[in-house]
């Protein structure tokens with residue numbers, strides 16, 4: 640019996656089928672691939688491309704997209720620092736459940752503040768897999784696209800509105816984006832050109848393969 644947050648007198652219930660059973664069933668290791676970067680940097684595009692790549696390799700994944708989650712789970716949150724923190728915390732917790740379910744969870748959110756991303760790392764520290772290898776099972780992918788590139792794309796017209804002062808607290812304009820100091824993968828321009836989503840997805844999938852997430856034995 641314990642107290643967690645505001646809940647008192649609560650108990651943890653274990654089930655007979657556990658995380659290892661599910662990972663064996665799926666022949667993969669559950670993890671969270673967390674894509675962070677500015678609006679318009681290509682997070683959602685990479686998330687979908689990676690999902691497709693993993694699907695084609697017979698691996699089960701699920702995309703948690705910040706914009707989409709704000710239509711449901713997170714629809715009571717705005718863009719204040721406190722709300723963004725709560726947004727990241729909730730998605731971290733959901734990602735942890737997906738990873739525990741054995742899936743490769745692809746989270747795609749601006750997640751601009753370092754302390755919020757660090758808190759997610761602390762929430763999903765290490766996976767102790769059966770062969771005794773220890774992996775981080777939260778992997779950060781930094782979409783390191785220059786603001787000018789994102790602003791030039793401006794698919795939703797939000798940068799224009801932010802520059803005109805019609806959106807307040809827009810990331811990269813009048814709200815900070817704090818680049819990761821310890822990401823697993825950084826994707827950026829090569830000779831001034833953005834690699835294709837398929838190439839980027841291939842790079843992330845290869846990383847997952849090398850780290851042993853795409854099989855379970």
Ligand SMILES: Nc1ncnc2c1ncn2[C@@H]1O[C@H](COP(=O)(O)OS(=O)(=O)O)[C@@H](OP(=O)(O)O)[C@H]1O
Pocket residue numbers: 677678679682683705706709718722723724726727747748749750751795797806807808809810
């Ligand atoms: N003020 C402000 N700042 C940044 N972004 C804004 C803002 N207002 C609305 N939007 C739109 O919301 C999408 C980002 O949602 P996220 O949940 O990923 O943001 S965060 O991680 O909580 O910072 C983001 O989507 P993406 O362009 O896909 O990143 C924007 O379309």
Ligand SMILES: Nc1ncnc2c1ncn2[C@@H]1O[C@H](COP(=O)(O)OP(=O)(O)O)[C@@H](O)[C@H]1O
Pocket residue numbers: 676677678679680681682683684685792794833834835836839
């Ligand atoms: N690798 C890429 N190369 C060129 N354009 C891209 C690439 N990835 C995304 N884009 C384009 O950039 C725009 C923003 O992409 P999106 O995935 O919606 O970004 P985010 O989710 O970070 O806001 C879209 O028009 C998309 O087609």
